[in-house]
Amino acid sequence: MGDILVFVEHKDESVRKVSYEVLSAGKELKNFYSSRLYAAVIGCGVERISSELKKHADFILTVDEEELRDFVSENYAYVLSQLVQKYKISVVLGSHTGYGKPVLCTLAALLDWAILADLTGFEILGEKILFKKPFFGGRIVSHLSISGDTNAVLTFRPKSLKTGEGDFSGEIVRERIEIKKDERIRLLKSERKEGKKVDIQEADFIICGGRGMKSPENFRILEEIAEIMGGRVGASRSVVDAKWRDYDEQIGKSGKTVSPTIYIGCGVSGAIHHTMGIDTSKTIVAINIDPNAPIFSIADYGIVDDLFTILPLLKEELKKAKEQT
Amino acid sequence: MKILTFVKQILDSEAKISLKEDKRSLNFEERFSLNFFDEFAIEEAVRIKEKISNCEVVAISLGSKKAQEVLRTAIAMGADKAVLIETERYEILDPSYTAKVLSAFAQREGFHMIICGERAMDDENGVTGALVGGYLKIPYVGSVVRLEIEGEGKAVAESEINGSFCLYEVTLPAVFSVRKGINEPRVPSVTGVMKAMKMKIPVLEVSSLSPPTSKTQIESYDFPEKRPQVKIIEGATPEEKVKKLITLLREEAKVI
Ligand SMILES: Cc1cc2nc3c(=O)[nH]c(=O)nc-3n(C[C@H](O)[C@H](O)[C@H](O)COP(=O)(O)OP(=O)(O)OC[C@H]3O[C@@H](n4cnc5c(N)ncnc54)[C@H](O)[C@@H]3O)c2cc1C
Ligand SMILES: Nc1ncnc2c1ncn2[C@@H]1O[C@H](COP(=O)(O)O)[C@@H](O)[C@H]1O
Numbered sequence: 065m066g067d068i069l070v071f072v073e074h075k076d077e078s079v080r081k082v083s084y085e086v087l088s089a090g091k092e093l094k095n096f097y098s099s100r101l102y103a104a105v106i107g108c109g110v111e112r113i114s115s116e117l118k119k120h121a122d123f124i125l126t127v128d129e130e131e132l133r134d135f136v137s138e139n140y141a142y143v144l145s146q147l148v149q150k151y152k153i154s155v156v157l158g159s160h161t162g163y164g165k166p167v168l169c170t171l172a173a174l175l176d177w178a179i180l181a182d183l184t185g186f187e188i189l190g191e192k193i194l195f196k197k198p199f200f201g202g203r204i205v206s207h208l209s210i211s212g213d214t215n216a217v218l219t220f221r222p223k224s225l226k227t228g229e230g231d232f233s234g235e236i237v238r239e240r241i242e243i244k245k246d247e248r249i250r251l252l253k254s255e256r257k258e259g260k261k262v263d264i265q266e267a268d269f270i271i272c273g274g275r276g277m278k279s280p281e282n283f284r285i286l287e288e289i290a291e292i293m294g295g296r297v298g299a300s301r302s303v304v305d306a307k308w309r310d311y312d313e314q315i316g317k318s319g320k321t322v323s324p325t326i327y328i329g330c331g332v333s334g335a336i337h338h339t340m341g342i343d344t345s346k347t348i349v350a351i352n353i354d355p356n357a358p359i360f361s362i363a364d365y366g367i368v369d370d371l372f373t374i375l376p377l378l379k380e381e382l383k384k385a386k387e388q389t
Numbered sequence: 390m391k392i393l394t395f396v397k398q399i400l401d402s403e404a405k406i407s408l409k410e411d412k413r414s415l416n417f418e419e420r421f422s423l424n425f426f427d428e429f430a431i432e433e434a435v436r437i438k439e440k441i442s443n444c445e446v447v448a449i450s451l452g453s454k455k456a457q458e459v460l461r462t463a464i465a466m467g468a469d470k471a472v473l474i475e476t477e478r479y480e481i482l483d484p485s486y487t488a489k490v491l492s493a494f495a496q497r498e499g500f501h502m503i504i505c506g507e508r509a510m511d512d513e514n515g516v517t518g519a520l521v522g523g524y525l526k527i528p529y530v531g532s533v534v535r536l537e538i539e540g541e542g543k544a545v546a547e548s549e550i551n552g553s554f555c556l557y558e559v560t561l562p563a564v565f566s567v568r569k570g571i572n573e574p575r576v577p578s579v580t581g582v583m584k585a586m587k588m589k590i591p592v593l594e595v596s597s598l599s600p601p602t603s604k605t606q607i608e609s610y611d612f613p614e615k616r617p618q619v620k621i622i623e624g625a626t627p628e629e630k631v632k633k634l635i636t637l638l639r640e641e642a643k644v645i
Contacts, residue, residue, distance in 0.1 A: 075551070135555065137519070138528060160515075162550035166531050169516045172485065173523020178604035179484055181514045194608060199481060200511055203406055204415065205611045206481075214604045248560040249528040252545070255554045263551050311570040312549060317402060317510060318425050318569055325644050337402060343613065347642045349634065355621070365637055366621045367630050377631040385635055385645050 067151060068093055069102040070121065071144060071158035071167060074113045081227070081266055082159040086220055087120045088228035089186070090157050094122075096188050102151060103234070106143050108133035119230030123237050125151070131243040134251035137166035139243060145174045146241050160219040161265065172217040178210055179217045184224035184344070201317045201340030222265045223323040224344065257312070262296060264313065269295025270324045270345075272315055273303060274338075276331015276352065276371060280308035285375050286330065292383050298322065300332050316341035328378075330371045334359025351375075390444040390538075393495055394434045395505035395517065396427040396463050398456040402510065412609045423459040426506030428466075428574040429567045433536055434504050435467035436572060441538060445469050447498065451476060451490055457590050464585035465577035472498075473592045481512050483603035488520035493598040496525065502544070503564040507532055518566030528563040534571050 070090045073080040087103060094101040103121035105114045107128065114126040127143050144167065148156065156171060158164040160182045172179040185196040187207075194207040195218070210216050264270065271286045271293075286297045299309035301316055315322055316338040327345040331352065332338060339362045342348060350363035351371050360366045367374055400406070404420040431448065438444040448463035448471040450456045460471035474494060476482070495503060508515035515531075522529025534554070535547040542561045547554055549568070577585070620637070624630035638645045 135550065136557075137531075141523075162532060165515060166519045166529060169519030170523045170529065173488070173520050179516060179520070180605055181484060181516045197513075198613070199513065199610075200400065200406060201402060201513070202613055204408075205613050207608045207611070209606050209608050211604050211606065216604075246528065248563070249530070250558045251555060252558050253556040257552050257554060261552070311568075312552065314569075326638065340402075343616070347638065347644045348616070349638075350619075360619045360621070362616055363619045364617065364642065365634055366619045367634060368621060369627055369630060373627045374631060377628055378634075381631050381635045382645075385639065389645070 066097070066154040067100045067102060068097070068155045068157065069104055069144070069148065069151070069153040071156060071164060072103050072105045072113070072117065073159060073161065073163050074105065074107065074110065077109075077112055079113055079116050080159075082161060082164075082222045084120065084227045085223070085225040086157050086159055087117075087230070089220060089225050090121070091228065092188075093155065093157075093193075096193070101232070102147070102153065104144060104147055106132055106140055114236050118234045118236070119232050121232055121234045124234050125237050125239050127239045127241055129241070129243055131245050135163065135254070136246060136249055136251060137170055138246040138249060140167045141170035141174055142244060142246075143241055144171050147239065148175060154213075154215045156217045158217075158219050160221050161263075164219055168217050168219050175215070175217075177215045177217050179219075180208055180210070181219045183218060183220050201337075202321075202343050203340070221321070221323070262294070264296045264298065265320055265322055267296040267322070268325045269293040270298045270315070270322055270326070271295065271328045271330065272298035272300065272332055273309070273330050274300040274332030275302040275306075276333075277303065277308075278331075282372075283309065285379060289375070289379050289382060292379065292386055293326075295324065295326075298327075300338050329359050329363070330375065332359055333357050334362060390437075390441060390502070391500045392434045392437060392444065392446045392502045392504060393498065393500045394427075394430045394446060394448050394463065394468065395491055395503065396431060396448050396450050396459050397424040397506070397509050398422070398450060398452050398459040399424045399509060399511040408610050408612070412611065413607075415610060421455060421458065423462050424506055424509050426508055426510075426568065427459070429569060429571050430504045430506045431463045431466050431468060432572045432574040433567055434502075435575075437502075437536070437538060438467065447472065447500075449474065449491065449494060451482075451487055451595065453477070454592075460590050461585040461588070462577070464588050465581040466575060467581065471588070471590050473590055474595050474598065475592050476595050481607065483605050484512070484514050484516050485520060486601060486603050488517050489524060490595055490598050490600050491517065492521050492524040494593070495521065497598075501542070501561045503562075505564070505566050507566045507568040515566075518564050522564040525562075525564070528559045529565075530557050530559060530563070531566045533565045533567045536565060536567070536571065
């Protein structure tokens with residue numbers, strides 16, 4: 065394998081945390097292959113974002129064009145394919161997110177490269193690299209390899225890689241690429257739903273409500289706690305199906321897989337379909353009135369009590385804890 | 390208009406799975422189901438068909454003989470035709486292999502739209518739709534929550550991307566992968582089920598679609614690391630329990 069390129073995602077004029085995770089994986093691979101690490105920043109008005117990355121790659125390729133203001137994955141993939149050719153890249157890395165996934169899949173198809181998706185890590189064993197990927201909702205972990213010197217696109221699950229210190233003194237390179245805008249697809253409108261809130265898959269703190277919350281109004285306190293902790297509210301499927309919460313908050317097999325530092329389940333029974341989505345969290349806390357609730361078999365800490373008594377106390381204590389730090 | 394919908398049969402989430410001794414393959418209980426997200430794909434295709442005239446829905450699956458079951462479900466829900474592309478056994482396939490085979494079939498069959506699920510719950514890739522769009526060099530929209538056909542071969546698709554809702558206008562042919570919430574999949578009617586039972590499902594050998602060789606291999610399988618035993622926090626009062634929890638989170642888990 066040769067040089068490595070990371071597709072950098074950005075939001076609100078700064079680099080998304082997931083991209084720092086991928087850049088640190090890129091650095092490890094770079095050291096293994098003794099190759100160069102490139103970061104690609106694509107969009108419109110992305111100058112400042114590039115300068116944020118100087119410590120994280122050898123070269124920061126910046127493609128800043130009006131035609132790239134709208135997110136159309138085909139156009140972004142086209143730009144990446146041009147960079148891959150120009151710089152003789154042989155591995156492209158990115159995150160397995162709403163932005164990264166379509167861009168990197170389209171790129172893999174365009175280049176006819178191998179693709180490994182939603183990876184949670186890798187291990188360097190002699191000459192070989194084994195990539196780690198969960199199957200069947202995390203019930204099985206597999207170790208995958210890429211044939212010989214096949215070029216590949218790799219996407220990593222958010223929050224599954226550690227972010228390291230950047231120690232590069234990277235050079236920003238402005239690239240002019242003539243965009244062949246794909247006329248067959250056009251963005252008509254884009255609306256941010258969650259304001260400036262962190263993406264649930266990137267959140268360090270998630271407090272999740274289940275059917276035990278009893279009513280949609282009772283989620284208020286979960287929102288307050290999430291706010292204090294700078295995190296997000298999650299929901300079980302029962303709660304989403306009952307229309308108490310939106311689907312984008314659903315955690316589990318048919319919702320999102322999350323790996324926060326702290327997950328707190330409140331009135332969540334812990335059905336396998338739910339726990340599949342949380343088992344890579346660092347610390348799992350469960351609050352449930354039923355000592356036999358299955359969530360206690362996956363939790364690190366459990367409180368067997370009425371959540372309506374516990375939550376107001378928890379809110380106060382977390383607030384105090386936050387103020388102390 | 391011709392709509393193809395990709396449906397996958399997967400190992401049921403309740404099926405028991407164990408590792409073979411060499412850790413290179415799996416033993417599993419033979420319990421399968423239709424991939425959760427593909428129900429939304431079938432439903433969406435059938436709803437489009439019900440809205441416009443002259444529309445045909447064809448369900449396609451790449452899988453073992455047994456995968457005929459999910460194709461019958463698609464017929465029962467209202468698809469007109471189904472085709473099984475047969476592979477020898479149930480296994481996790483290389484994603485570009487699957488997408489190339491499905492693309493080759495789509496090209497041969499002809500279509501205006503392809504609707505697939507957002508993610509298969511066995512391999513958890515969520516890449517097939519985008520790869521097919523890429524191989525066939527046609528537009529792709531993922532995580533679609535709303536899909537409407539406009540006149541003159543255009544569609545409008547609303548997609549959720551990292552918390553933003555993006556509305557795209559797309560010229561057909563195109564590929565869409567749909568997520569939960571786009572519709573409420575119907576329960577097949579009795580006549581639908583009868584029709585599905587009688588329907589003969591054509592089987593195509595995968596070799597007839599010149600499948601590529603896989604570029605990635607599964608070297609071994611493992612169980613994930615077990616999480617440590619839960620600590621149930623005891624205390625005389627709820628206040629005490631909460632205080633203890635905070636101390637543990639700070640001093641033991643070191644997460645706050
Ligand atoms: C194909 C498939 C996919 C699925 N995908 C998902 C998924 O993605 N995500 C998901 O979450 N589920 C999913 N499910 C559903 C899953 O199996 C469960 O039905 C669901 O997770 C249960 O939700 P719950 O824990 O909120 O509710 P319940 O199971 O009803 O649990 C409520 C809990 O609240 C506790 N409780 C009640 N009152 C109190 C109180 N006052 N104080 C403290 N505790 C209290 C109860 O003891 C109970 O344990 C899926 C199912 C299938 C078949
Ligand atoms: N073997 C298959 N047969 C038919 N459709 C498939 C197959 N594999 C994947 N798909 C389709 O592609 C979607 C995404 O799958 P994946 O990329 O594997 O997560 C699924 O929801 C299906 O609609």
